[in-house]
Amino acid sequence: xxxxxxxxxxxxxxxxxxxxxxxxxxxxxxxxxxxxxxxxxxxxxxxxxxxxxxxxxxxxxxxxxxxxxxxxxxxxxxxxxxxxxxxxxxxxxxxxxxxxxxxxxxxxxxxxxxxxxxxxxxxxxxxxxxxxxxxxxxxxxxxxxxxxxxxxxxxxxxxxxxxxxxxxxxxxxxxxxxxxxxxxxxxxxxxxxxxxxxxxxxxxxxxxxxxxxxxxxxxxxxxxxxxxxxxxxxxxxxxxxxxxxxxxxxxxxxxxxxxxxxxxxxxxxxxxxxxxxxxxxxxxxxxxxxxxxxxxxxxxxxxxxxxxxxxxxxxxxxxxxxxxxxxxxxxxxxxxxxxxxxxxxxxxxxxxxxxxxxxxxxxxxxxxxxxxxxxxxxxxxxxxxxxxxxxxxxxxxxxxxxxxxxxxxxxxxxxxxxxxxxxxxxxxxxxxxxxxxxxxx
Amino acid sequence: xxxxxxxxxxxxxxxxxxxxxxxxxxxxxxxxxxxxxxxxxxxxxxxxxxxxxxxxxxxxxxxxxxxxxxxxxxxxxxxxxxxxxxxxxxxxxxxxxxxxxxxxxxxxxxxxxxxxxxxxxxxxxxxxxxxxxxxxxxxxxxxxxxxxxxxxxxxxxxxxxxxxxxxxxxxxxxxxxxxxxxxxxxxxxxxxxxxxxxxxxxxxxxxxxxxxxxxxxxxxxxxxxxxxxxxxxxxxxxxxxxxxxxxxxxxxxxxxxxxxxxxxxxxxxxxxxxxxxxxxxxxxxxxxxxxxxxxxxxxxxxxxxxxxxxxxxxxxxxxxxxxxxxxxxxxxxxxxxxxxxxxxxxxxxxxxxxxxxxxxxxxxxxxxxxxxxxxxxxxxxxxxxxxxxxxxxxxxxxxxxxxxxxxxxxxxxxxxxxxxxxxxxxxxxxxxxxxxxxxxx
Numbered sequence: 001x002x003x004x005x006x007x008x009x010x011x012x013x014x015x016x017x018x019x020x021x022x023x024x025x026x027x028x029x030x031x032x033x034x035x036x037x038x039x040x041x042x043x044x045x046x047x048x049x050x051x052x053x054x055x056x057x058x059x060x061x062x063x064x065x066x067x068x069x070x071x072x073x074x075x076x077x078x079x080x081x082x083x084x085x086x087x088x089x090x091x092x093x094x095x096x097x098x099x100x101x102x103x104x105x106x107x108x109x110x111x112x113x114x115x116x117x118x119x120x121x122x123x124x125x126x127x128x129x130x131x132x133x134x135x136x137x138x139x140x141x142x143x144x145x146x147x148x149x150x151x152x153x154x155x156x157x158x159x160x161x162x163x164x165x166x167x168x169x170x171x172x173x174x175x176x177x178x179x180x181x182x183x184x185x186x187x188x189x190x191x192x193x194x195x196x197x198x199x200x201x202x203x204x205x206x207x208x209x210x211x212x213x214x215x216x217x218x219x220x221x222x223x224x225x226x227x228x229x230x231x232x233x234x235x236x237x238x239x240x241x242x243x244x245x246x247x248x249x250x251x252x253x254x255x256x257x258x259x260x261x262x263x264x265x266x267x268x269x270x271x272x273x274x275x276x277x278x279x280x281x282x283x284x285x286x287x288x289x290x291x292x293x294x295x296x297x298x299x300x301x302x303x304x305x306x307x308x309x310x311x312x313x314x315x316x317x318x319x320x321x322x323x324x325x326x327x328x329x330x331x332x333x334x335x336x337x338x339x340x341x342x343x344x345x346x347x348x349x350x351x352x353x354x355x356x357x358x359x360x361x362x363x364x365x366x367x368x369x370x371x372x373x374x375x376x377x378x379x380x381x382x383x384x385x386x387x388x389x390x391x392x393x394x395x396x397x398x399x400x401x402x403x404x405x406x407x408x409x410x411x412x413x414x415x416x417x418x419x420x421x422x423x424x425x426x427x428x429x430x431x432x433x434x435x436x437x438x439x440x441x
Numbered sequence: 442x443x444x445x446x447x448x449x450x451x452x453x454x455x456x457x458x459x460x461x462x463x464x465x466x467x468x469x470x471x472x473x474x475x476x477x478x479x480x481x482x483x484x485x486x487x488x489x490x491x492x493x494x495x496x497x498x499x500x501x502x503x504x505x506x507x508x509x510x511x512x513x514x515x516x517x518x519x520x521x522x523x524x525x526x527x528x529x530x531x532x533x534x535x536x537x538x539x540x541x542x543x544x545x546x547x548x549x550x551x552x553x554x555x556x557x558x559x560x561x562x563x564x565x566x567x568x569x570x571x572x573x574x575x576x577x578x579x580x581x582x583x584x585x586x587x588x589x590x591x592x593x594x595x596x597x598x599x600x601x602x603x604x605x606x607x608x609x610x611x612x613x614x615x616x617x618x619x620x621x622x623x624x625x626x627x628x629x630x631x632x633x634x635x636x637x638x639x640x641x642x643x644x645x646x647x648x649x650x651x652x653x654x655x656x657x658x659x660x661x662x663x664x665x666x667x668x669x670x671x672x673x674x675x676x677x678x679x680x681x682x683x684x685x686x687x688x689x690x691x692x693x694x695x696x697x698x699x700x701x702x703x704x705x706x707x708x709x710x711x712x713x714x715x716x717x718x719x720x721x722x723x724x725x726x727x728x729x730x731x732x733x734x735x736x737x738x739x740x741x742x743x744x745x746x747x748x749x750x751x752x753x754x755x756x757x758x759x760x761x762x763x764x765x766x767x768x769x770x771x772x773x774x775x776x777x778x779x780x781x782x783x784x785x786x787x788x789x790x791x792x793x794x795x796x797x798x799x800x801x802x803x804x805x806x807x808x809x810x811x812x813x814x815x816x817x818x819x820x821x822x823x824x825x826x827x828x829x830x831x832x833x834x835x836x837x838x839x840x841x842x843x844x845x846x847x848x849x850x851x852x853x854x855x856x857x858x859x860x861x862x863x864x865x866x867x868x869x870x871x872x873x874x875x876x877x878x879x880x881x882x
Contacts, residue, residue, distance in 0.1 A: 001463045017796040019774045019815035019834070022442045026546055027468065027502075027532060028488075047469075047500075049490030052536065059488075061468075081833065083818060091468060091532075095493065105467055113818075120818035127789075131796065249789040333460045348568075348690040355458040355572065374460035377524060377554075377561035392522065393460070 074300025112307030204228030332394030515741025553748030645669030773835030
């Protein structure tokens with residue numbers, strides 16, 4: 001849970017500092033809503049149920065947030081100032097076999113800019129995604145955003161390779177071949193009725209992408225067909241303005257144009273991208289793109305939109321594999337109050353003062369926080385036993401209230417790691433505790 | 442959403458500073474789990490559905506967190522250090538008609554101490570609840586914890602009023618009569634086959650509680666039957682140790698012993714309490730108590746436990762009615778960067794620096810945060826238009842990057858509220874922005 005909160009809070013912090021506003025919707029929606037975008041096949045992947053009462057409506061636990069977002073924006077499109085910059089961190093559900101990187105219940109960060117068709121919005125979406133990856137400690141050594149643009153790809157394919165009618169088949173092929181063995185790729189080309197030219201281009205692109213675009217212009221690339229290189233150069237020329245923009249935004253090393261990224265979903269209209277672990281083992285960490293027709297499909301006005309989603313499951317696996325998870329996620333108490341006074345009131349007052357102290361004066365009202373202060377529920381007056389409990393709790397400091405000193409206006413502050421102990425006047429507890437915590441263990 | 446986050450973050454902050462650890466469970470559990478505690482009647486209040494596949498298991502969306510907690514603790518009881526101090530903020534679901542203070546989907550704060558049977562744990566639970574109420578700005582003028590102890594109540598009733606067999610009937614009556622009109626109370630006494638003595642006691646207690654326990658010892662109380670007063674005094678005598686303890690913990694004015702609080706649920710074994718709005722209009726804000734047999738019911742070892750739940754719906758209504766909601770919950774950007782340079786890079790770099798600046802050096806790794814910094818997606822170079830967009834965004838400051846100054850190493854910082862503008866060296870942007878934000882609008 002501490003790990004989930006760490007992931008969620010990182011997502012939220014990054015979203016807020018880019019000026020996005022948090023939204024959420026209900027956990028379940030009418031089942032039909034999910035068919036609008038994904039067709040009837042989606043139903044078998046959903047947890048769904050019937051409402052009681054006369055109407056017998058079918059509901060489904062949300063498998064993703066985009067249909068809810070589209071429904072909400074369609075309903076309020078005219079009253080929302082644009083661009084609409086929203087993020088959400090919903091729990092989502094899929095009724096399918098669990099496996100590595102895929103659970104039945106998970107959380108997913110969604111970020112969308114609606115109402116702006118510019119390249120600046122595209123770049124902001126990628127920048128935000130990379131900012132989060134950086135915040136999790138993932139560097140250019142670890143991850144890469146591979147992006148493409150469906151418009152560009154359609155242009156390149158129809159000018160150089162195939163006809164407009166064949167584009168859906170080409171997209172299906174490009175989306176799949178990266179994951180297939182050579183014999184399965186051959187089968188796919190036959191199933192999709194590919195021409196010899198199409199087959200050659202797809203195989204060529206596959207081999208360029210496998211070796212890395214960096215091979216272009218090197219000796220290794222000499223093996224690639226001239227036509228594939230020409231196609232690739234034509235494509236890269238079209239990609240230049242976006243690539244330049246990403247470079248200006250400091251994202252050059254985090255991203256590369258990649259012709260085979262098309263994304264499975266039908267509704268993307270321009271930019272598409274996925275974030276991959278460079279060591280290559282697992283699924284995409286995040287994915288998104290531009291979907292300028294979707295709000296209309298949900299009954300809203302024509303509004304351009306771009307966004308992405310990032311789930312917690314794959315991200316957590318990758319952070320764990322790469323040793324990027326923070327240590328000490330579960331916070332131990334700051335102070336354990338050990339009181340052996342007859343009167344229970346001083347311990348209560350001290351606990352209350354520590355807990356409500358203003359630790360960060362620069363903070364806003366919402367995030368201000370006190371110290372974590374605890375005490376034993378036992379009624380023993382054995383200081384040794386209570387100090388044992390204090391150590392077991394993981395607390396950094398013990399504050400000892402004992403009759404002889406307390407009557408002189410003194411309490412003892414003990415550093416439970418170093419065993420160092422000192423007397424402090426009881427009206428200076430807060431200052432002494434802060435000083436001790438700032439010094440660290 | 443901003444309001445929900447404010448409520449959640451306040452709950453979380455208060456829990457953490459009392460040394461509680463956050464947990465969560467799945468959104469849905471086997472339907473049977475909910476019958477263990479609440480019987481078969483609960484099913485009609487649940488959203489439930491069948492799994493696909495051979496087994497056809499019945500699932501239900503959780504209506505509350507306690508069964509999940511009991512299941513989790515029963516499974517791991519021997520490996521968990523005690524006392525187990527857990528909190529959770531689950532979304533919960535009820536399939537019932539929506540009304541004021543009751544929605545089909547809501548969040549509920551749950552706090553539990555498991556493995557400690559002491560009065561200190563009881564007091565900590567109430568103290569934590571009150572600490573949160575205080576944090577929301579609710580004072581002794583606004584709310585009160587009304588508490589009782591079922592053991593004490595059983596003792597008082599069996600010694601003075603009725604037999605042990607009649608206790609369940611007595612609890613049902615006490616739980617209901619506060620909400621009934623006189624004629625409905627009479628009907629209830631008949632339905633529950635009350636003796637004349639029982640009827641007199643329940644009516645007497647009802648009238649004392651309606652007038653407030655403060656009337657005891659005053660003229661108004663002279664009207665009450667001697668026996669009722671005697672019963673009441675006997676009860677208060679038993680309640681004294683807990684009342685004293687609450688007073689020592691600074692909770693005297695926030696709480697009072699109240700004989701008619703029994704809580705609807707059968708499983709409470711000792712302390713029971715509810716938090717009421719003193720103006721009296723709405724449902725309880727929170728409720729809880731001691732449930733020393735429940736972990737056993739869920740197949741675990743015999744473990745004492747005490748806890749409470751507080752939902753967001755009633756709380757939000759009360760905060761709103763009393764004008765206690767913070768203003769400006771939705772945070773506006775700190776800085777709007779207006780760049781009319783030809784090169785887009787300086788704006789990107791500035792945004793990135795502002796967003797990742799360490800604003801609170803005292804912070805831990807997890808909660809550190811940068812400034813919220815945004816810019817326009819438009820490509821216009823009209824400073825006036827861009828400043829209009831900056832004002833509309835609600836940003837506090839605009840940072841203006843214009844060619845003539847920028848070439849001299851200068852940018853302009855404009856306070857969008859006061860319209861005050863000044864030139865600053867571009868290597869001092871962060872310091873200048875912080876200083877301006879600290880001065881406020």
